[in-house]
Amino acid sequence: MIPVIAGMHPDPSVCRVGDDYYLACSSFEYFPGVPVFHSTDLVEWKQIGNALERPSQLRLTTGTPSSAGVYAPTLRHHDGRFWLIVTNVGAGGNALYTATDPAGPWSDPIPLPGVEGIDPDLAWDADGNCWCTVAGVSQYRINPSTGETFGAPTRLWSGEPGAKAPEAPHLYRIGEHWYLLIAEGGTERGHAVSVARASTPNGPFEPCPANPVLTHRGTGEPVQNTGHADLVQAPDGTWWMVFLGVRPGGGTPGWHVLGRETFLAPVTWVEGWPVVGEIVPGPAPAVSERDEFDAWGLDPSWISVRDRSEKHCTTEERPGWLTLRARGSGMDDPAVVFAGQRQRHLSCVARALVDVADGSGGLAVRLDEEHHYEIEARSGEVRVIARIGPLRAVVASRPVPDGPVVLVVRVEPRTPQDARSGPDTLSFGVEVPEFDELASLDGKYLSTEVAGGFTGRVIGLYAATGTVRFDWFEYQAHG
Structure with a gap:
């Protein structure tokens, strides 16, 4: 199964503006950081830049270990601007960047010293409040223009009982509910996506009875480690999920060499819950x-x-x-x-x-x-x-x-x-x-x-x- 963005492009986050889709991925110890892609159909993607292309935006030193650095961006469009929030593990913590054009240039960072945790998400409610939700799962109210936080973090729903590593939260207002999408189970073969909903962005959240809504653990599927997902609605009203996965090869235990790649699947809604369909094949590899x-x-x-x-x-x-x-x-x-x-x-x-x-x-x-x-x-x-x-x-x-x-x-x-x-x-x-x-x-x-x-x-x-x-x-x- 061919991904829609092949190679080391994990932790995809996507947003739509009109008929255009934009997507960002993690970049870890590599510079420039956070590749940004554009598409009109969610299948064919073209890289249009890197959000963090200046030393003033991204500090990585020889003391930054491999697989540290830039983790799990969230890309959103709000009030006429693009917003990108990331974690620089080991060198700066969480920060926000803005742009009017997703191809750049992007702003210098707006530090978020009060936000602790990785995999930060951004969501705005009807009153203009900006909510930042991080792995764990906990939530802060912030001023995205200054990086200021208001009050202590609130603990939210953290996934299915006993599942490890609740992370990659994304919060959405869809219809009458707020939906909290998270990854859990670790980034290895047990990786999964689960969801809960509430009447407010702060909960309390009711978990989906069919959780996890996406996982390939324990299956013979050629794509494994599926998780860390994001949702987007197309202009025709259909819904889609981008998520990471790997293509292991060889014998036991199976080795993946290209890193975690970006895959796509359709989403339908049944009784108010997302149901994830089969993976959509990516472009021909030649x-x-x-x-x-x-x-x-x-x-x-x-x-x-x-x-x-x-x-x-x-x-x-x-x-x-x-x-x-x-x-x-x-x-x-x-x-x-x-x-x-x-x-x-x-x-x-x-x-x-x-x-x-x-x-x-x-x-x-x-x-x-x-x-x-x-x-x-x-x-x-x-x-x-x-x-x-x-x-x-x-x-x-x-x-x-x-x-x-x-x-x-x-x-x-x-x-x-x-x-x-x-x-x-x-x-x-x-x-x-x-x-x-x-x-x-x-x-x-x-x-x-x-x-x-x-x-x-x-x-x-x-x-x-x-x-x-x-x-x-x-x-x-x-x-």
């Missing part, structure tokens, strides 16, 4: 993209680890090339200079032409600092490096002529032959001029089930030492 780095600056789909300064990452120094200037010691280092694209397909090929005349670097597949594979070029040599937890090894190498070289990584799904078969195989090589494979590595070690955390793979370019330049980057998907 895609071929090539960035020649001819523009000043990078496309919004490019992300870096924790920050991106023109001093270390620029398309202006050598026109038609991306120049990366090393800081730190390569992919193991939280300060690595890296620019990448989310892996969005289970089968794909990435290629890049690199010039390492006075440095070393190359093409990497990253999950975090302790889980990554890369093919690295340096003067006269190319080598494949694997980092798996505490272990780091050069697994293959070969000499190459001086000058630019094309580096390649191929990702192919595996058909399980036994219960331990991994989800895919990553092959690394060079084109000299034909493809010469140096190493083939098991993909399960670059999965959430092995590494932990909340992110997915990012394939991109990095500098380990000195200055490294890239003439182009190509990404081709096969399924």
Whole structure:
């Protein structure tokens, strides 16, 4: 089942303005933060920017761990403006941003020092009060223009008895009721969506007798970990739910490598309760993209680890090339200079032409600092490096002529032959001029089930030492 937004795009939040839909997702330790998408049909989405694209909006340091950073945005349109509320875990807490155009620019943050908790939501009642509901589940009345809170938080309905991790609350006024939609069960295989309703935004809430209204736990569905949902009504009056899910592969326990992705399903209303239908297939996966780095600056789909300064990452120094200037010691280092694209397909090929005349670097597949594979070029040599937890090894190498070289990584799904078969195989090589494979590595070690955390793979370019330049980057998907 193909998602509507593939790759690491979790915690989707959606709103509609006229005939247009806008959606935002979590971005964790990556910069710029909070990708923003546009659609007219909820199926075909195009990224139009990143909400947090300036250092003044988003502070991520080398002390920000992988899978920390920006969590669970809520995107809403109210009183002629777009409102975005997020949590920066470990570096600032909750904050609000506003814009008149969802493509940006977005404002600098309005801090919310009085709001404690993650996954903040925004809702306005008929009297103009703004309610911020957070994981747990508790609720604050706030002034969204100043960040001021009024009074102590109120505890709300927190899901089904015994279910862990009530989170991702979203509050809506629909008809005669206020509905509180939450995720529960943890973000792993037990993930689920439940709902309750009340006559006021503050409760008391009555749970839906059919909870959870969405879960794939204990099923053979190809999409698992379904949860963290948001609702939107189309112009024709129909209702829809966006939510996250994963596509595990391989044997037991099943490994997902792309992170949590955004899926879509229709919603009908039965006796005042939402009933979630079957997943709507996303767009066909075939895609071929090539960035020649001819523009000043990078496309919004490019992300870096924790920050991106023109001093270390620029398309202006050598026109038609991306120049990366090393800081730190390569992919193991939280300060690595890296620019990448989310892996969005289970089968794909990435290629890049690199010039390492006075440095070393190359093409990497990253999950975090302790889980990554890369093919690295340096003067006269190319080598494949694997980092798996505490272990780091050069697994293959070969000499190459001086000058630019094309580096390649191929990702192919595996058909399980036994219960331990991994989800895919990553092959690394060079084109000299034909493809010469140096190493083939098991993909399960670059999965959430092995590494932990909340992110997915990012394939991109990095500098380990000195200055490294890239003439182009190509990404081709096969399924």
